[in-house]
Amino acid sequence: MKQKYEKSHLTYKINNLVHKTIRWCTPSIDLTFAQIKDQYASDISVSFESFGYPSEPSGIFKKVYEQAAEAYGADHTLFSVNGSTGSNAMILRALSKQIPRLKILAERNVHKSIVTPCEDYRINLIFLEPNFDQDNQLFIPNTEEQIYEGIKKYKPNVLLLTNPTYDGMCLDLKSVISTVRKNYPELIVYVDEAWGAHLHFSDKLPTSAMEAGADICVQSTHKQGGSLQQSGMIHWHDGRINNDLLLESYRSLATTSPSYALLASLDAARETMQKRGKKKLNHMLTIARRLSRGINHIDGFEVISTKYLKKNFPSVYERDETKVIVNVIKAGLTGYEVAHILEKKYKIVPEIYNIKTITFLIPFRATFGDVQSTISAMAKIAKKSKKMNIDTNTIEANLNFKTPTKIPRILELNKVTKLLGDQLEQVPLNEAVGRIAAEDITPYPPGIPMTIKGEELTKEIVEYYLKLKESPNFHIAARDKSMETVLVVSKIKLV
Numbered sequence: 001m002k003q004k005y006e007k008s009h010l011t012y013k014i015n016n017l018v019h020k021t022i023r024w025c026t027p028s029i030d031l032t033f034a035q036i037k038d039q040y041a042s043d044i045s046v047s048f049e050s051f052g053y054p055s056e057p058s059g060i061f062k063k064v065y066e067q068a069a070e071a072y073g074a075d076h077t078l079f080s081v082n083g084s085t086g087s088n089a090m091i092l093r094a095l096s097k098q099i100p101r102l103k104i105l106a107e108r109n110v111h112k113s114i115v116t117p118c119e120d121y122r123i124n125l126i127f128l129e130p131n132f133d134q135d136n137q138l139f140i141p142n143t144e145e146q147i148y149e150g151i152k153k154y155k156p157n158v159l160l161l162t163n164p165t166y167d168g169m170c171l172d173l174k175s176v177i178s179t180v181r182k183n184y185p186e187l188i189v190y191v192d193e194a195w196g197a198h199l200h201f202s203d204k205l206p207t208s209a210m211e212a213g214a215d216i217c218v219q220s221t222h223k224q225g226g227s228l229q230q231s232g233m234i235h236w237h238d239g240r241i242n243n244d245l246l247l248e249s250y251r252s253l254a255t256t257s258p259s260y261a262l263l264a265s266l267d268a269a270r271e272t273m274q275k276r277g278k279k280k281l282n283h284m285l286t287i288a289r290r291l292s293r294g295i296n297h298i299d300g301f302e303v304i305s306t307k308y309l310k311k312n313f314p315s316v317y318e319r320d321e322t323k324v325i326v327n328v329i330k331a332g333l334t335g336y337e338v339a340h341i342l343e344k345k346y347k348i349v350p351e352i353y354n355i356k357t358i359t360f361l362i363p364f365r366a367t368f369g370d371v372q373s374t375i376s377a378m379a380k381i382a383k384k385s386k387k388m389n390i391d392t393n394t395i396e397a398n399l400n401f402k403t404p405t406k407i408p409r410i411l412e413l414n415k416v417t418k419l420l421g422d423q424l425e426q427v428p429l430n431e432a433v434g435r436i437a438a439e440d441i442t443p444y445p446p447g448i449p450m451t452i453k454g455e456e457l458t459k460e461i462v463e464y465y466l467k468l469k470e471s472p473n474f475h476i477a478a479r480d481k482s483m484e485t486v487l488v489v490s491k492i493k494l495v
């Protein structure tokens with residue numbers, strides 16, 4: 001009997017929707033970059049021996065890695081087909097084998113792709129207390145003093161910095177690394193540069209990790225560096241990283257069937273960035289300025305300037321201005337609502353949003369026409385919201401919205417990871433105050449875990465989740481997606 005089938009809705013949706021949409025988000029693909037012709041027909045496997053192998057590396061891959069290392073200012077480069085998520089896992093696995101009882105000191109705004117391998121490889125992950133801009137709900141880099149005090153206190157083997165932050169803020173990386181080298185010559189500096197694959201190609205953008213002298217970094221080239229979604233690079237300098245262990249980790253964790261289309265798109269991104277990156281990035285910065293100017297003229301919307309950030313937060317030394325952050329609260333709307341209206345009504349997709357802001361990421365393909373359409377849509381949204389005389393009670397409440405930054409760690413990540421069965425308990429969220437979290441809870445966007453296993457579910461954090469889950473188009477990655485309940489460590493009351 002013939003089986004009943006449904007058409008591929010995903011294929012149809014992508015074909016029908018995406019090309020009609022203005023995209024202020026990743027991937028930052030440029031259609032003028034070298035491209036594989038006819039991707040389906042060109043899909044091939046590692047059986048083509050004449051290509052060599054990406055995981056050895058050999059053949060053409062050895063050559064393209066060497067060219068990439070030179071282009072991005074590194075001694076060595078590997079290509080990843082599982083984004084920075086895969087690259088972070090490979091690096092953390094290698095480091096856990098290089099250094100027994102590995103201790104990593106990190107900023108608190110780590111991506112979840114750091115936390116999971118630390119659990120799996122029994123790495124002691126310690127956090128600096130985060131800095132936060134409550135008015136705009138943005139993570140701010142830690143100050144140099146906080147970093148040095150943290151190193152002195154915890155004596156880590158690795159310092160992990162998320163630079164740039166999701167919002168494009170960078171600390172003075174050169175200064176941090178030079179101080180670390182002077183005082184702690186053994187300490188490995190590892191930079192999660194997922195958001196910085198383009199930095200190395202413009203002097204109007206922050207300093208890249210490799211240029212600043214970091215030992216190793218990951219980049220999501222697909223985010224802002226011009227390659228296809230899912231592709232990324234690992235770059236490192238000779239000295240503190242064990243090459244054999246890193247390559248062994250790469251071989252162990254990389255798929256044995258990598259997409260050559262993704263790998264080729266990384267090589268093509270490297271080529272274009274070397275040839276025309278500076279010009280392209282200048283164009284993107286011009287687009288960003290025009291968009292900022294237009295939106296700033298709309299009553300109710302305010303672009304968060306680099307000047308504001310630097311003035312209020314001294315740790316912000318440099319900023320990637322290809323990200324335009326807009327505070328929308330004065331228009332009587334939340335960032336979630338504006339993002340929702342933009343996509344649904346105007347087919348405009350911003351990169352990220354929170355209660356108070358939305359962020360437009362300038363991709364390579366952005367045009368001045370996109371700028372005009374977006375300013376016009378934003379003006380209509382502000383006008384309609386004013387006309388509707390929206391009840392500002394909720395907005396007022398949201399204005400007092402605070403993200404908790406005191407997040408006490410009660411149990412080491414390693415200890416919680418080992419707990420099983422009745423050592424764990426699922427409890428209603430509103431009864432979880434004072435308990436130790438036994439799961440990671442990650443609000444999307446931005447994908448930064450707000451609670452990590454072993455941390456206390458304080459009153460502030462529980463209230464934060466209760467409030468946040470009322471927001472439209474809000475999504476929390478947790479065991480119970482409705483967040484009615486949370487997983488906690490059994491029978492240990494802290495209050």
Ligand SMILES: Cc1ncc(COP(=O)(O)O)c(C=O)c1O
Pocket residue numbers: 082083084085086110111113162166192194195220230232447
């Ligand atoms: C700081 C940071 N690191 C790593 C990642 C993971 O990157 P990818 O999506 O390339 O796997 C992200 C994703 O947003 C990120 O923001």
